[in-house]
Amino acid sequence: MHLETIAAISTAYGTAGISVIRVSGNDAIIKINQIFRGKDLTKVKSHTVHYGFIVDKDNNHIDEVMVTVLRAPRSFTTEDMVEIATHGGILVTEKVLKRVLETGIRLAKPGEYTERAFIHGRIDLAESEAVMDLISAKNEKAMQLAMQALRGETTKLINDLREELLAIIAQIEVNIDYPEYDDIEALTNAKIKPEIIKFISKLDEVLDESVKGRLVREGVETVIIGKPNVGKSSLLNALLKEDRAIVTDIAGTTRDTIEERVNIGGITLNLIDTAGIRDSSDYVEMIGVKRSKEAIKKAELVILVLDASETLSKEDERLIELTKDKRRIIVGNKKDLGIKTKLPNMLHLSTLEKEDIKRLEFAILEELKLSEINEDYKFLSNVRHIEKVEEAKEALNKALAAIEVGYPIDIVELDIRKAWELLGEITGDYYAEDLIDELFRRFCLGK
Ligand SMILES: Nc1nc2c(ncn2[C@@H]2O[C@H](COP(=O)(O)OP(=O)(O)OP(=O)(O)O)[C@@H](O)[C@H]2O)c(=O)[nH]1
Ligand SMILES: [Mg+2]
Incomplete structure (x- = not known):
């Protein structure tokens, strides 16, 4: 997938020892090389740091910098990346950024680097959100939770749940094709109903535990x-x-x-x-x-x-x-x-x-009951994820109600599938474009 090359200041805005401008995309190395005086960046190895100068159109030094070259796919976005460490200071950093943009590189939108990591499949949606949660963590425990999610534990929890739900769906499908029961009612009442009830209680457990996650974060x-x-x-x-x-x-x-x-x-x-x-x-x-x-x-x-x-x-x-x-x-x-x-x-x-x-x-x-929070990762700390689990639970309750009134099994199955999709929205297996847009724009610039 070819995406425009982007750049932004990734460090906090203000006077500091150094600031870092991050550049990501196919043209990152070639374009920065045009405004860099030092080694030929197109020839250097990946993951190396180089001393030199960023120069203006007339070859005058704008700043003395250290440039890190990260070649695809071993970078945060999985694209070619260049990180320019400038002397901290609002004016200098902005001048260097302006020069970078003059080469035709576009200014990144908030969260666009993380979005690219997601688009290229390096991290899933839950992990992207964990990046954001990590940045905005206000205390140690919240940070730990975000790290756990970032390591993929939310993804694992959700994938396990989805797998179980899929097993229920499979049973229905098999029974439609090769009926083991004479009538639908026998199947739903004997097999599907108790399994849905059990599954809902699992979701309840996750939701109960998740209250802790919220308390920790907020x-x-x-x-x-x-x-x-x-x-x-x-x-x-x-x-x-x-x-x-x-x-x-x-x-x-x-x-x-x-x-x-x-x-x-x-x-x-x-x-x-x-x-x-x-x-x-x-x-x-x-x-x-x-x-x-x-x-x-x-x-x-x-x-x-x-x-x-x-x-x-x-x-x-x-x-x-x-x-x-x-x-x-x-x-x-x-x-x-x-x-x-x-x-x-x-x-x-x-x-x-x-x-x-x-x-x-x-x-x-x-x-x-927060003293033992680390032991078992059976909960979610992200509000959007919690809402999705709640919606999935609602869909399953609908399925139960449909069984109660004796609806055909394929109607019941629709609600179960809905729950499966909703859980998929947590990890981004199912998603809508505007959801992705909205989520990533909540990030800070340069992340
Ligand atoms: N002996 C003793 N005195 C205490 C203790 N804790 C507080 N005090 C005293 O109790 C008095 C009232 O303390 P405060 O903390 O102002 O009480 P408060 O409940 O905030 O009072 P209000 O703001 O008026 O509602 C002060 O003279 C404190 O020094 C304690 O553990 N032992
Ligand atoms: Mg008082």
């Missing part, structure tokens, strides 16, 4: 709530390991929500400290309390702080009730003052004790 919305003065802000500071929120012994110190990101065992928590909740006549505090309640609604994890050195108050009980359906951790704070309140699952601690904070961090990971 961070976990975590809200700290409790009565005034129980030590919520102290807890926020302890988790952040800095004095972010104001702590005083005056009830009602925190009046508005405070948001901070904190990294726990490679997981990002979007931590929100709230105004203490109580019935109040203070207008400002009332608004704060309202926000706290909203924060609880949105939260994926609630840390409910109680003062364990006192007995439970009505407000405490209300908060316990209010958060009972949430993923939550109940903290019994101020244990150094003596413990008067004990509840099942209550984690007694003091915000002043480093060891206690470590125990809390561990409890958070346990609660999110």
Whole structure:
């Protein structure tokens, strides 16, 4: 397939030690050779680096550069590639790029290098998206997940699932050609139906596990709530390991929500400290309390702080009730003052004790069940992939419904095939042009 030769600045825009301009396509080496003074690049071996100068039309030096030559197919795009390392600096880099484009090379679109790797079959769609996920990973775990997908583990998971579905389809086909059962109903009810049910439960498993993937990528919305003065802000500071929120012994110190990101065992928590909740006549505090309640609604994890050195108050009980359906951790704070309140699952601690904070961090990971995330790769972290699995599940539920009402087997088969195709859209075995376009344009320029 012949595609135009493209170029773009692949390093971040700004002043830096060096910048890299990437060129890819059939004419990459010949064209860059025309504006390069140094060795004859058309003659050098692949994967070698060469010192020289990029020159303008009058042979004046624009910049002193190092040029890497990568010959097809051993490059990121599988095309001939040249990477020009210029002196960092916006002006110099742009001048060199302008000169590169003067040779007739076109400016690359965002994600076009990765798109080419996909078009040429070096990576599949799921792997391309993993490249993007890797670039935008905000924490260690998200990075690990993207790396796993990049190594092809998403592809393997999906291909295995598709294989199973294909086996079901094959059974139907065989039975249409060589009927083992006298009537269709016997076949669908005895064989196909239980297999679809089993397959749906497998998809459910993947979907359940995938929630973790999303939490890892996007961070976990975590809200700290409790009565005034129980030590919520102290807890926020302890988790952040800095004095972010104001702590005083005056009830009602925190009046508005405070948001901070904190990294726990490679997981990002979007931590929100709230105004203490109580019935109040203070207008400002009332608004704060309202926000706290909203924060609880949105939260994926609630840390409910109680003062364990006192007995439970009505407000405490209300908060316990209010958060009972949430993923939550109940903290019994101020244990150094003596413990008067004990509840099942209550984690007694003091915000002043480093060891206690470590125990809390561990409890958070346990609660999110994210501590063992690496062991088994049975989930997806990319939102588009998750949606496709959900759609496949819908199609299979339709197939089941069709069996229920006694539709002919070839009608049932249509829905099963649909599910098979939908799963194929994850790896790009099935795809629409505009999907590909849209996906790759989300990349950054030069990738
Ligand atoms: N003894 C003891 N005091 C604590 C502990 N944690 C916090 N405190 C104290 O409790 C008081 C209230 O702490 P804050 O962190 O401001 O409490 P808060 O829940 O954010 O209070 P509001 O913002 O008013 O709702 C401060 O005087 C803290 O020093 C602890 O573990 N033990
Ligand atoms: Mg506070």
